[in-house]
Amino acid sequence: MTASSSLDGVLAPVLTPFGPDLSVDEARFIRLARTLMDQGLGLAPFGTTSEGNSLSVDEKIGLMDALAAAGLDMARMMPGTGCCALSDSVRLSAHAVTLGCGGVLMLPPFYYKNPSEDGLFAAFAETIERVGDARLRVFLYHFPQQSQVPITLSLIERLLKAYPGIVAGAKDSSGDFANMEAMCTHFPGFKVFAGTERLILSVMRAGGAGCISANANIHGAAMLDLVRRWQEPDAAKHQTALEGFRSVMEGLPLIAALKAVTARRTGEPEWRRVRPPLVQFPVEREEELMERLKGIGVLG
């Protein structure tokens, strides 16, 4: 396994800001990206939280180019590049490699339900072959509740065998620690990122690489602190604190809520905008959310 460790730690699936006409606001995007990276976080642009699937391929390429043009460290980036269409996944992944991204986060094609394992293997294999670049590092995105298409251990095993070094790890957003633990145990060197800060300590103890969580957009520094100090005696206390934070966010329409908090934090109301089918967080509930976050020391 030769995957670089430049992505280890906490990656933020950075929120995507929109203009009044719902076009992508590149300048504002870069400002948040820089703020997050200044906290020591890596970035996972175009994830679920980034409304990545609500963006066209051209829009995503434009944002990747903007990140590179801003001089941000592309080795610390894992853009989402897995689309329903093979041709889209290839184009995005190849572009990410060209820009020097440390890896790409690949959803399986998610329109057809109950695809065979052979079909899913072919989807990843054809993408990897077409990108055809030894620098490619693929992180498999397991999020069955959203994609409806799970990435099983046996599929990972086949992909690792066919593309050692290229298939580098996974983000597991299932919330099922037993699955994360099994990935860590079965595939030494395979980099497993918990999709929730609730499981940082558990996944680090199991040999994981870190965490990629929506909430890193507003509370990533604390997550990174736990990832770095998981072996220290008071790590459990930090995990408990993160769970307190998480309980504040739980049950909210998460992406819209994170955008509302970002609007308040930055003083930029434009952050509230989402692309449909998402809807804006109710403005009348913002104050309560902000108070609760401040009450637990988040957003001081």
Added chain:
Amino acid sequence: MTASSSLDGVLAPVLTPFGPDLSVDEARFIRLARTLMDQGLGLAPFGTTSEGNSLSVDEKIGLMDALAAAGLDMARMMPGTGCCALSDSVRLSAHAVTLGCGGVLMLPPFYYKNPSEDGLFAAFAETIERVGDARLRVFLYHFPQQSQVPITLSLIERLLKAYPGIVAGAKDSSGDFANMEAMCTHFPGFKVFAGTERLILSVMRAGGAGCISANANIHGAAMLDLVRRWQEPDAAKHQTALEGFRSVMEGLPLIAALKAVTARRTGEPEWRRVRPPLVQFPVEREEELMERLKGIGVLG
């Protein structure tokens, strides 16, 4: 309701052929499109059966242009234009209008699960507003088993109120006749297409506009015959015959099976190719399928 009736009847979600490198084979696509239209069928390119979501926007625009360049009657076409990304749906729909397509078939954005009705309304409304062309005719694509995002009667009601004349009808692939009947009953003039030939007679009796079915790729003429003659005394007999045909196809991996049959019918083995995550129909099962189809008089 001012939707034109040029689309009434049977539309084939025409299969998409691929080259050895899985690129789109435009020439072969046009040949099948012409064959189907010569049978009196309209076309619904880029549907589920067309592997529409496995194609990039550029590939779909290329195929639309090829259909127009081939001189085929664009008024008889309802291309699939509903994508996860608003920007993609707008670009495809606007292009379809420019080419004179009789309508567009719009899936809801299907990545985020359990979207609110407000969010879905906004997704369709923003698309319609951005296309901004009075010639647009939107057919809503209700296929909850595949998209996981149903289009409810109350959503249709809101859309019809906001965009009368533009929101023109629906394809209902739920298989639930009660839902099709409710659409016909509640929304006079709204054009309802059954997503299965099993329900042609029922939906025509309820006031529907026709049928859009995968199987029209190989047996569309018989479906069209029933749509045209549904009021004749022996219509039920024709419906029963179609059900016999359908029972042969049922349980098969449908898209791959239709491509295998098309490969045999045309003598062009290239038709067997699918894009992942689909997999080819097992060659060793082709002969049995062909025999069964011939046994009921299909493919004579």
